[in-house]
Amino acid sequence: MTDSDLTTRLLGTAGEDAGCEETFARLAEYVEGELSGREMAKLLPAVAEHLRRCPACIEDYRGLVELVRARNT
Amino acid sequence: MNSLLLVRERTQDAPARRQGLDAESQAWIDGLQATGVERARALDRLHDLLLRAARAEAHRRRRLYPEIVGVELDDLCRQAADDAVVAVTSKLDEYRGASRFTTWAYAFAIFEVSVRLRRHAWGRGRIPTADDDATWDRLAERAGTAGAQVESAEFFSALRRAITEELTVRQRQVFVAVALNDVEIDVVADQLSSTRGAIYKVLHDARTKLRRRLEREGHLDQERAR
Numbered sequence: 001m002t003d004s005d006l007t008t009r010l011l012g013t014a015g016e017d018a019g020c021e022e023t024f025a026r027l028a029e030y031v032e033g034e035l036s037g038r039e040m041a042k043l044l045p046a047v048a049e050h051l052r053r054c055p056a057c058i059e060d061y062r063g064l065v066e067l068v069r070a071r072n073t
Numbered sequence: 074m075n076s077l078l079l080v081r082e083r084t085q086d087a088p089a090r091r092q093g094l095d096a097e098s099q100a101w102i103d104g105l106q107a108t109g110v111e112r113a114r115a116l117d118r119l120h121d122l123l124l125r126a127a128r129a130e131a132h133r134r135r136r137l138y139p140e141i142v143g144v145e146l147d148d149l150c151r152q153a154a155d156d157a158v159v160a161v162t163s164k165l166d167e168y169r170g171a172s173r174f175t176t177w178a179y180a181f182a183i184f185e186v187s188v189r190l191r192r193h194a195w196g197r198g199r200i201p202t203a204d205d206d207a208t209w210d211r212l213a214e215r216a217g218t219a220g221a222q223v224e225s226a227e228f229f230s231a232l233r234r235a236i237t238e239e240l241t242v243r244q245r246q247v248f249v250a251v252a253l254n255d256v257e258i259d260v261v262a263d264q265l266s267s268t269r270g271a272i273y274k275v276l277h278d279a280r281t282k283l284r285r286r287l288e289r290e291g292h293l294d295q296e297r298a299r
Contacts, residue, residue, distance in 0.1 A: 007293070010232070010252050012280040019075070019277070021270035027180050028172035056187065056258045056269060063130045063183040068176055070129070 010033055018046035023057050031064045035072070098174035105165055119161060122175065124154035129192065138194050149193060153185035160185070169177035179254050188269070193262040200250040204236055214232045228292055235286040243277035252274055 018026070031041040039059050041048035053056045094102070104115025123196060127150040131141075141149065160181045168177050201208070209229055246265070250256040251272075262272045287293045 001102070010280075011284050011293075012277065014174060014284070015179065017277060019129070020172075020268075021271045024184065024270075025167070026171075026175040032172045032176055042079065043188070043287055054273060058232075059201075060183050060187055063133055063187070064176070064180055067126055067129060067179045069184070 004020045015049050016046045017053060018044075018050045020054060021048050023054070024060075027057075027061060027064060031061065031068055035065070036044070037069060043056055086192040089288070092170065094170045094175060094233045097293070098170065100173040100176075102165070105162060116158065116162070119178065120154055120158050122181040123161070123178060124150060126179045127151075127153040127157070127186040130183045130186050134187070134190060138190050141190060141193055145193075149189045150186060153182060153189050157185045158213040159179040172251050188263075192263050193258040195257065200261055200264050200270055201254040202246055204245075204249045204253055207261050208249075209233065211254065228287075231287060231290055231292050234285065239282045239286050244275055247272055247275045248283075252280070253286050276284060 023030075026044055030040045030044055030047055033043065051061055085159060101115065101119070105119065106112075107115065128147075131146055157178070161178050170176065211230060213226075236248060239246060239253050243265075247261060250261045251258055258269055258272050258276070261267075262269050265272065284293055
């Protein structure tokens with residue numbers, strides 16, 4: 001773990017963060033957008049920032065990506 | 074399945090049509106906003122869908138929770154599907170058609186099963202609330218292995234002081250558990266009778282206070298501290 005990693009883990013980072021509830025509310029849209037090739041991190045930057053910071057929400061995101069991919073194949 | 078019975082009995086407002094919805098999503102909405110047998114069938118289909126989603130997600134996370142298997146795991150998935158059905162139907166008015174309905178509904182199943190797996194894995198243990206010497210020693214060890222600068226005694230000492238002097242009791246409780254001791258946020262939410270979103274907000278506010286204090290004292294650059 002680097003000094004930067006540790007500082008981030010302890011103190012987070014600056015930047016707009018949508019929070020868990022707003023991220024959850026936009027998660028389906030975010031995932032479908034990404035899977036269809038849209039740059040969702042640019043369209044919904046606060047959601048992208050939250051997903052970088054929140055281990056619980058990023059894991060839910062990964063699960064949703066997998067489910068949608070499986071459904072679409 | 075009492076929660077589903079409650080959902081079945083709930084009177085629904087008049088359906089609101091969403092613009093540009095795909096046919097399959099519209100069929101889900103129509104079914105869930107119908108009455109009688111049609112609604113009951115839609116609820117059964119929704120439960121089947123969300124139970125499959127919960128099981129798939131539990132399977133995806135199996136390496137994280139290898140001790141939860143068999144009947145116990147299936148029971149957690151069923152509970153998650155039950156509660157996800159309740160959540161979907163109670164929030165149906167919030168579905169605006171920005172994604173397919175099933176994608177939107179899957180998110181509830183994933184959330185419910187992930188919370189249950191984390192809480193179940195944590196068991197009945199209490200979350201750590203003390204930022205004692207052992208906790209700081211552990212952190213210093215982690216940083217030290219990479220030869221990092223941040224683990225300097227000065228930085229940790231300043232951070233520890235800031236935790237005591239800047240944070241409210243609630244902020245300290247959450248920061249110590251999540252940031253210092255790696256307790257899952259859903260576990261903290263459960264033990265503090267709160268929600269993931271509320272606990273994350275407490276953590277976010279605590280971190281902002283700490284960054285600002287450390288920046289004022291010259292331990293962080295301004296960009297990180299904002």
